[in-house]
Amino acid sequence: MIALQVIGFILLGLVPFRDDLVNSVTFDRRLTFESFGVRISLESDDIGLLSVAHEIAETAFLGKLKLIENTTSDAGYRFGVIRKGDEYQLFQNGKRTNNCKSRSILFKYFRSMLRITVAENAVDRVFVHAGVIGWKGRAVLFPGQSCRGKTTLVKELIKCGAEYFSDEYGVIDNEGFIHPFPRDLSVRNHVYQHDVVDISALDLGATIRRDPARIGSVILTEFKKDAQWKPELLTVGRGILETIPHTIPIKAATEMSLKILNLAFADAIIAKSTRGDVNKDAVAILTFLDKHLN
Amino acid sequence: MNNPQFPTARNSGLVVQEVPNEILVFDLENNKAHCLNDTAAMVWKSCDGKTSVPEIAKYLEIQTGKGVNDDLVWLAIDQLSENHLLEKTASSPFKGQSRRDVIKKIGLASVIAIPVVASLVAPQSVLANVSCVCTSSTDCGAPGFGTCASLVCCNAAGICAPALPAPNGGCI
Numbered sequence: 001m002i003a004l005q006v007i008g009f010i011l012l013g014l015v016p017f018r019d020d021l022v023n024s025v026t027f028d029r030r031l032t033f034e035s036f037g038v039r040i041s042l043e044s045d046d047i048g049l050l051s052v053a054h055e056i057a058e059t060a061f062l063g064k065l066k067l068i069e070n071t072t073s074d075a076g077y078r079f080g081v082i083r084k085g086d087e088y089q090l091f092q093n094g095k096r097t098n099n100c101k102s103r104s105i106l107f108k109y110f111r112s113m114l115r116i117t118v119a120e121n122a123v124d125r126v127f128v129h130a131g132v133i134g135w136k137g138r139a140v141l142f143p144g145q146s147c148r149g150k151t152t153l154v155k156e157l158i159k160c161g162a163e164y165f166s167d168e169y170g171v172i173d174n175e176g177f178i179h180p181f182p183r184d185l186s187v188r189n190h191v192y193q194h195d196v197v198d199i200s201a202l203d204l205g206a207t208i209r210r211d212p213a214r215i216g217s218v219i220l221t222e223f224k225k226d227a228q229w230k231p232e233l234l235t236v237g238r239g240i241l242e243t244i245p246h247t248i249p250i251k252a253a254t255e256m257s258l259k260i261l262n263l264a265f266a267d268a269i270i271a272k273s274t275r276g277d278v279n280k281d282a283v284a285i286l287t288f289l290d291k292h293l294n
Numbered sequence: 295m296n297n298p299q300f301p302t303a304r305n306s307g308l309v310v311q312e313v314p315n316e317i318l319v320f321d322l323e324n325n326k327a328h329c330l331n332d333t334a335a336m337v338w339k340s341c342d343g344k345t346s347v348p349e350i351a352k353y354l355e356i357q358t359g360k361g362v363n364d365d366l367v368w369l370a371i372d373q374l375s376e377n378h379l380l381e382k383t384a385s386s387p388f389k390g391q392s393r394r395d396v397i398k399k400i401g402l403a404s405v406i407a408i409p410v411v412a413s414l415v416a417p418q419s420v421l422a423n424v425s426c427v428c429t430s431s432t433d434c435g436a437p438g439f440g441t442c443a444s445l446v447c448c449n450a451a452g453i454c455a456p457a458l459p460a461p462n463g464g465c466i
Contacts (some may be wrong), residue, residue, distance in 0.1 A: 018335075075374040090429070098429040098430065098433070099429065099430070100429040100430060100452075102452070104452075105451075105452035106429055106431055108427060108452045109427050109428065109429045109433075109452060112425045112427040116425065127381075146425055146426055146442075169387055184319045188407075196451070196453075200310055235313075235315070235316060235329075235331075236314060236316065237313045237315075237316030237317070237318055237330075238316075238329055238412060240311075240313065240329070241318065241327055241328075241329040241412055241414060242414070244320075244327045244414065244416055245414065245416060245417050250320070251416065254309040254322065255309050256319050258309060258311035258318055258320060259311060262311055262313050262318075266314075
């Protein structure tokens, strides 16, 4: 039913277009949406692929996108997907950037690119690559790189009763409030850690946070074998400094990013430590939060 | 210890954010971020090209109400210069001494916080820090993907990581 609605919309919403940009490939069909203030066009010459791309965009932004009726209006960013022979090709702003024989891998990459494009260019929002939980009515931010144990920690914390905000993004508004981005958790495969499966936070028994919250604490931590949680408190400035590598628009919107991080971190307890065993250290982190969050 | 130099703070290509008792500086040209503690921040703000090091030391004394010697100011200038936060590189009077030794010497005599400029390099690529998702092994070798588990293999799950175990296979 949903698929039919989507295709129905596309049939109604699409208009053929041609682009006169030199060296830029053009496509017959286009669908434009806006998410977090960023306008993106999806393009293809294949209505089936466009339909899949649209569904992926819907899930990538948890439904927080608005379709633009007038599809001839300019979008800042364009993604095209086509099939050529036995491979699928991805285009960004009219130029081919990736090709792959596996459709699912190409779309997985596409979803990642879509999210990063919005995260980097969002209006009045700063996306921090971070796990986020709620504890005692405040948000707790765990900025960190991929594959450093963020999701594992968030998963354990929500098992201990923390609210779920996100395992990927802390979305901070221009008043310093952090908004939930409760996508499914990307949990690493037990057998092979470089593969992931998506698990719903609800299936893990989590309470999903729906409203924005002030940041009560920022925890800078990553997994190290045999390490223990021994937090060192940081100043606001040092906390922001260490969060900069995980702040997605830091280069595209430096001034806004620093201003918003400053607002958001102003009252936060900021701590840094490596951590080891997740079962033990999740409890230790919650004990730390209990002590510091009033 | 008198030195005729009049340091000048760099102001182009920088984004500055004041936070309580610290200053954050993002250097757009060198792609580096710096956090200046209170003492380093006061020195940096005083580097107007007209004020000498002894005068900056005096200004700090007035601001903090505590004794400040020129060496403390030089320690800040040394770090500011090293991090390209001054217009011209200042010649340090501490040549031949390690910073640790200088800090030790000043630390014993100082009653205000030792100036500290903490720095880090911002990532070149947003994607690399956020995701190791790939469509081919070429993606994994792109600049900035150094944090991924593999720089040469896009595995069958579409992640820059060592090959998936059999029977699913290796790199595409």
